[in-house]
Amino acid sequence: MAFKKYLHVHRLRRVYVWELPVRIYHWVNAAVMVALIVTGFYIANPPALTSSKEASLQFLMGKIRFIHFVAAYIFFFNFLFRLYWGFNGNKWATWKQFIPTNRRFFKEMWQVFRIDILMMKGKEHMSVGHNAMAGFIYFFTFIAFGIQCLTGFGLYASMSNWWLPRLFAWVPALLGGDILTRQVHHWTMWFFILFAMIHVYLVFYHDYVEGRGEISSMGGGWKFIEEEAFQKETQTAPDRSELPVKPLH
Template sequence: MATKYLRIPRLRRVYVWELPVRFYHWLNALAIVALIVTGFFISNPLALLSNKDASHQYTMGWFRFIHFAAAYIFFFNFLFRLYWGFVGNKYANWRQFIPTSKRFFREIWVVFKIDILMLKKNGQQQEHLSIGHNAMAGFIYFLTFIAFLVQCLTGFGLYAGMSTWWLPKLFAWVPALLGGDILTRQIHHWSMWFFILFVVIHVYLVFYHDYVEGRGEMSSMGGGWKFIEEDVFEKNLHQTPNPEKTDEKK
């Protein structure tokens, strides 16, 4: 009887996600959850029936406070991530997110066929393997950064009229540009649904790739390390800038 053997490639332990990137990721996740939950209550306030004086009930006030506090965390965390895209290692570099070559677009198409169409032919399942983000993930994160910007502009634009601090007032021009608070609020609300959809897909794909590839995808955002096939590591070493900034262990 024929016996089938599973080929186990030689793996290299690679330090991919630096501590600032991991800190940004989890802080951003908490801020987005807080913004979504409180945003729902702000858009559809609770009808509280009580015989207590209104001044003793600050339920919606707390929702607004948490929303505004999370918004500031989200905003400055976003600015930090933009900065780290220039000073971090090559896996955090802005080149990982913006299509700058034909290879980038070719890899997007390969990942699309494998992740979406479930096609695995001619060995292409190996072509999409990257150490950090694959091309499609990087490009989707680039679109997400644009959505981050839209949320910050519209959110602080709505807040500018009620704030006494100079920072939100810098965005007072946004509602005027968009034609008023109503459309600004609608865009802000629609963008929230983009984040909800993104979170669902993001969590699914993380579990999917961790199961299919077995490279420590989930644990990497906790400790920073991934397990990369030796041939994939060598290929990526010569395709991305600043190879000397990569830490790895066999």
């Protein structure tokens, strides 16, 4: 019995999944989101700080708002770049990875949901890039990105002299004023906080369960993929540009 356990050996191949633009987008987005959340909390509910220094020399709120606005511009243009790369990246960066287009996509979503969320026994789904459930959730994050950009620049439009924020002056009017616009902006922020917590957990979980280098792949771009899983997803002959590695026992 012990001998039979080791008869099935997976042949792994080293596949370049996450291109450099995707990795840069990911880490820039992570950094500016942290900056936006921290400064956003301060702007929404500033603490009462007392000091003997001259008020004009302090201007802490102004500095916090400046950081928030700079991070917002970086977030916005980084988001626009990701929209562009969804049409020009490799197959694991395109919109087909995020938008359900066939029954197979929904079937895979249910399979991942049973294993990851319901913790039911079953065969772990092995995707090369994002699995269907992760891709579908990322699709909602792109929608949330758009909501944050609309509401954020909508709130900033009335106090900015630049033409770009003023393009969003219609958003508060559409939502009935700044109060609801600010609330939507705040609620969407909590979506990102919850998403980040679940995202980090699942990345570590899949890295442990699958052993494919999930965490390090967003640093170097490479993942270790089972040969049969790679051939099934790509439906192509082996490519010499993607380096196979020795089977692991």
